[in-house]
Amino acid sequence: MKMKIATFNANSIRARLPVLGRWLEYARPDVLCVQETKVVDADFPVSDIEAMGYRAVFRGEKSYNGVAILSLHEFESVSHGFDAKGEDEGTRLIAVRVKGIDIVNTYIPQGTSPDSDRFQYKLEWFDRIKKYFGKHYSTGDRLIWAGDFNVAPEPMDVHDPKRLLGHVGFHPDEHRALAAVKKWGFVDIFRKHRPDPGEYSFWDYRVRDSVARGLGWRVDHVWGTETMAALSTGAWIDREPRQWEKPSDHTPVVAEFSL
């Protein structure tokens, strides 16, 4: 069977329902990992999502963070956060199994700026997720790690690598921390299929005409084990939703697999 797994930082799932509905209708991913839902669980728009043909699992908080996974298929398992109780970073990490595929969706801390405490918190997050993978999974598993990593891994993943080097999101410390997780056993599945530069998933609202001028960053990722990379048949970034009315500042990244 074919399976499409996508990731999208919605920047408020409630504000993004029109864009989300329009995109899901034609893209029809089997699974969509969503970040920055910005809504408490009691107010999560379950019926809107179900009207789009999807079921959803989620964990959010007021105003900030929040993750969800939407799926056309049943969830074979669901867990939240780093710990068994789901209380540790449960609004930044949600994991499911769908069709025998383990999918971990993370909203990694943005980091604010390299001289801030939040930047250290971000770096620690990469250590923690690496340990998490080591504890719960094997490198031969059918495992996908997707989400907003808030890091552009390579120079080709930002529009001006010389100027941006050292900024949050494109900092050597972040690159080292992310590379250490990758070394555990991940392949950048988007990049495997798209070797060329100029592919971005985020354009800052504050930069005028950023999409038209190509001033983006590739900070949203679909990574997988070698096992999943071998099963992958394609990957792309859909730039359209970023150009619709009331867009998120991110746009979906999609990977397709033949299982």
Add this chain to the structure above:
DNA sequence: ATGGTCGTTGGACGA
């Protein structure tokens, strides 16, 4: 291309 614009809020704060 360090200024700006969103979203959640009900004045900032985070991104």
